[in-house]
Ligand SMILES: [Zn+2]
């Protein structure tokens with residue numbers, strides 16, 4: 097066990113507490129990554145609010161990048177010194193879902209309370225989302241990490257862990273967009289902007305962003321939206337039809353957690369269209385739709401976790417797109433903070449104006 101600094105959630109809806117915690121060495125199949133950067137995701141905030149339950153105390157944080165500093169046996173060919181991005185997708189590789197190419201819905205349970213973290217007095221400490229990356233180091237499965245180019249900045253790379261792969265993956269893997277199709281993206285936040293980028297990369301004809309403020313619609317246009325629709329107006333789908341030349345969309349990507357977005361999503365669909373549910377509402381929230389319309393128009397609604405990505409396949413091509421100037425990452429970062437400032441960074445993210453706030457670790 098070694099002692100590291102972490103931001104610990106001791107009570108829901110309370111500020112995180114910076115304290116010393118214990119980290120176990122990597123077991124078989126695991127690596128230790130010393131972090132350079134971890135981004136703050138709305139999922140961290142939702143967990144810290146208690147809306148998804150979970151054990152306390154806990155260490156959240158799951159969009160991280162750093163350098164491997166120790167490896168266990170059978171570490172998948174990774175070496176000490178490799179720069180890597182760390183994701184929350186702890187897939188076993190051999191269950192029916194993994195074997196079928198869907199590691200984001202791996203069926204093998206992993207007990208995060210029995211993970212590598214303990215409080216400094218040896219008590220249980222939840223390694224939330226199988227990462228626990230609001231900490232100087234993480235110990236994770238080698239299946240959760242992907243090697244990075246040495247020159248890639250870690251703050252930028254950390255974004256590939258979650259928001260980027262979820263948004264781009266939803267457009268490419270879940271919606272299976274073809275060139276020329278029309279897309280509506282509900283929500284222009286951290287995931288929504290990447291869904292818009294994914295639709296652009298997939299060759300969408302028209303990309304309509306739907307959000308509550310003009311400011312967010314302007315940002316959506318910078319990421320590839322061709323039209324913006326204010327969600328606050330009456331029957332906003334009518335404005336989307338207009339933008340799409342009088343028809344509904346081939347795909348609607350719902351990237352927010354607000355239930356009205358789910359209730360309204362089928363309204364934006366054209367005949368044969370698919371609504372992809374990507375955002376993560378609070379547990380217990382319910383939505384309703386009119387089945388006869390979906391049946392009569394041959395439409396569908398489907399959930400997608402983490403953009404249905406296979407990280408070993410998808411993150412390397414996203415890195416290439418970034419290096420070719422075809423995937424915007426730098427522009428997604430709105431602020432850089434230290435671990436000691438994490439509660440301020442979280443508050444700033446809650447205001448909704450922030451794209452991604454990133455915690456940088458001082459490894460001096
Ligand atoms: Zn996330």
Ligand SMILES: [Zn+2]
Pocket residue numbers: 187188189190191192193194195199201202203204
């Ligand atoms: Zn599995």
